[in-house]
Amino acid sequence: MKSMLIQSAIQREWVAKLxxxxxxxxKYVQRNDQAHRFPHENMEWLINEGYTQLTLPESYGGRGAxxxxxxxxxxxxxxxxxxTALSVxxxxxxxxxxxxxxxxxxxxxxxxxxxxxxxxxxxxAVSEAETGSPTRGGRPQTYARFENNDYILNxxxxxxxxxxxLTHIIVAAYIPxxxxxxxxxxxxxxxxxxxxxxxxxxxxxxxxxxxVILNDVRVKQDKLIEIRGEGPAxxxxxxxxxxxxxxxIAQAARDYAVDFALQYSPNxxxxxxxxxxxxxxxxxxxxxKLITARHLLWSTARAYQSVTxxxxxxxxxxxxxxxxxxxxxxxxxxxxxxxxxxxxEMDRPLQRYFRxxxxxLHNPPMQDMSYTKIAQQAMTERQSHI
Numbered sequence: 001m002k003s004m005l006i007q008s009a010i011q012r013e014w015v016a017k018l019x020x021x022x023x024x025x026x027k028y029v030q031r032n033d034q035a036h037r038f039p040h041e042n043m044e045w046l047i048n049e050g051y052t053q054l055t056l057p058e059s060y061g062g063r064g065a066x067x068x069x070x071x072x073x074x075x076x077x078x079x080x081x082x083x084t085a086l087s088v089x090x091x092x093x094x095x096x097x098x099x100x101x102x103x104x105x106x107x108x109x110x111x112x113x114x115x116x117x118x119x120x121x122x123x124x125a126v127s128e129a130e131t132g133s134p135t136r137g138g139r140p141q142t143y144a145r146f147e148n149n150d151y152i153l154n155x156x157x158x159x160x161x162x163x164x165x166l167t168h169i170i171v172a173a174y175i176p177x178x179x180x181x182x183x184x185x186x187x188x189x190x191x192x193x194x195x196x197x198x199x200x201x202x203x204x205x206x207x208x209x210x211x212v213i214l215n216d217v218r219v220k221q222d223k224l225i226e227i228r229g230e231g232p233a234x235x236x237x238x239x240x241x242x243x244x245x246x247x248x249i250a251q252a253a254r255d256y257a258v259d260f261a262l263q264y265s266p267n268x269x270x271x272x273x274x275x276x277x278x279x280x281x282x283x284x285x286x287x288x289k290l291i292t293a294r295h296l297l298w299s300t301a302r303a304y305q306s307v308t309x310x311x312x313x314x315x316x317x318x319x320x321x322x323x324x325x326x327x328x329x330x331x332x333x334x335x336x337x338x339x340x341x342x343x344x345e346m347d348r349p350l351q352r353y354f355r356x357x358x359x360x361l362h363n364p365p366m367q368d369m370s371y372t373k374i375a376q377q378a379m380t381e382r383q384s385h386i
Contacts, residue, residue, distance in 0.1 A: 007068070007072075008066070008068070010054065010063060010065050010066075011069055011072050011073065014051070014054070014069075014073050015072070015073065017049065018073070018076045018077055018080065019076070021045065022080050024045075025045070025080045025081055026080060026081060028041060028042075029081050029206075029352075030349075030352075032083065032205070033083075033205050033206055033352050036199060036200055036201075036206065036208065037208070038083075038087070038162065038164050038206060038207070038208040039081060039083060039084045040165070042081060042084040043084065043087070043088065043121070043162070043165060046084075046088055047121075050063070051073075051088065051092075052088065052092070052095075052116065052119070052120075052121065053116055053117060054069065054092065055093075055095045055096035055238075056095055056116050056117070057099050060099065060109075060110075060113035060117075061113065062095075062113070062116070065096075066301075066305055067096065067237050067238060067240065067301045067304050067305055068298065068301040068304075070089075070092055070093070070238070070240075070241060070244070070301075071241065071244040071297060071298060071301040072298065072301075074092070074244035074245050075245075075247045075248045075251070075294075075297075077245070077248060078244060078246065078247065078248020078249050078251075078252075079249065079251045079252040079255070080248070080252075081206070082204065082206075082245060082249045082353075082356040082357075083205065083207045083356070084206070085245040085248060086207055086242070086363075087161050087162035087206075087207050088121075088162075089241035089242065089244070089245055090124070090161050090162070091121050091123060091162075092238075092241060093236075093238035094122050094123060094238075095116055096238045097236055097238045098112070099113075103226060103230070103231040104225045104226065105225070108185070108222070112168070112185075115168065119167075120168055121162060121165050121166050121168070122166065122168035122169070122170065123160060123161055123162060123163075123169060124169075124171075124183070125157035125160045125170065125171045125212050126140070126157070126172040127157060127158045127159040127160075128140055128141055128156065128157060129156070139174055139181065140155065140173055140174050140181060141156075141174075142154065142156070142171065142172065142173040142174065142214060143155060143173055143175070143176060144173040144174070144176075144184065144224075145176070146175070146177045149221060150218050150219065150220060150221065151173075151175075151184060151218070151219050151221065151223070151224060152217070152218055153171060153173055153186070153192075153216075153217040153218075153219065154214055154215065154216060154217070155173060155214050156196075156211050156212070156213050156214070157171065157172075157211060157212040157213075157214070158209075158211050160209055160210060160212045161208075161209045162207060162208065162209075163195045163208060163209060164208050164210070166188060167187060167188045168185060168186075169186045169187075169188075169193075169212060170183050170185060170186075170225070170226075171184045171186050171212075171214065172228070175224075178227075180227050180228065180229075181227070181228040182224050182227050182228070183224075183225055183226040183227075183228070184223050184224055185219070185223045186214075186217060186219060190218075190219070192216045192217035192218070193212070193213075194212070194213040194214075194215065195210050195211075195212060196210045196211035196212070196213055198210055198211055202355050202358070203355040203356045203357070203358050204355075204356050205355075233309070235304075235309070235310040235314050235317065237300075237301065237304035237310060237313075237317055239321075239364065239365070240297065240300065240301055240304075240317065240320060240321075242321060242364070243293075243320050243321045243323075243324035243325065243360075244297060244324075245360075246324055246325060246357060246360040247290075247293055247294060247297060247324050247328060249332075249353050249356055249357050249360075250289075250290060250293070250324075250327070250331040250332060250353075250357065251290060252349070253331055253332040253335040253336075253353040253357075254286045254287070254290060254335060256335065256339070256348075256350060256353075257283070257286070257335035257338040257339055257350075258274075258286075260338065260339050260342075261273050261274035261279050261283065261338055273338075279338055282334045282337060283334075283338070285330075286331045286335065289327040289331050289334075292323065292327055293323055293324045293327040293328060296319065296320055297320045297323075297324055300313060300316040300317055303316065304317065314373060314377055315373065315378070318365055318369075318370035318371075318374050319370065321363075321367075322367050322370045322371070325357075325360050325361060325367070328357055329357055329358070332350070332353050332354050332357050335353075336354065
């Protein structure tokens, strides 16, 4: 973390808190990865210390953290434990988004804010095996049947991060009677709601992103909190929590490789391998790639807060994910080259960083969609000059 880039009081406070807690927050990382176990201890600490309330507006009793605050802090947390950061990031971003847009009914917002203040954890459940990524526009196979003034939800949602600890799940479902896709607030313990316990991926194993199964889940009409496409057009900059997490993972790989190079001294050379020109070239490449990714991501987050409408920086928000992922993957590759064959040892973290980083390629937005969006914005801007 570059101290000169720390700006706000919230950033200074929480970077210091996270760094002071780094050793404790990494205590179970290896075990959690091996057992694809959720980092319960880390999440409990984050809730108790108020991290999950940071993006809640001050008017609702939160800290009013900005998008830039969240991006900086998620980068630090990602360097400590990627699965912890990605998991809590979905909650942080959702809270930031819904109170920025304010398209939910006021009573729902009030109740949700109160729940967040009491330690609630929320995430959207939108992905499905049949539709692929929801950002590609497929219609959900999960459906909501209207019956006796209630909605009955049936379906299966995939990739639901931190599913074991979610208290509020925002479920996307097709509503035949409306011929629209709606989002329903489903709370933990609702009859018919089941967590499948089937998460067993190579990367981000600790997120426990199990399938969520809905078997005749009955919710009241007022739990239909949002209709897809309604409300003003919205550029969701809060999704920058995703590249922020992966930037942190790349930073952790860089730190490990540099520390290794400064300490490792085989008897075939005098001094540590950090003195070798080839190693210094690799370290220089890593550093340059991290600087590039960091400045694009953080400056985009800052710009998002001052540009109206935010879709004016849609290209920057899309590019941030692409650049962070591609540069981050290169950083980890270079780190593994510096450490050599030892980087593949299961007791060392580099192999975990490699696996977790690869998972980010499949978080939204996808690279092809990002490039399409960037291209469309560029062509629209030039159209007036033709």
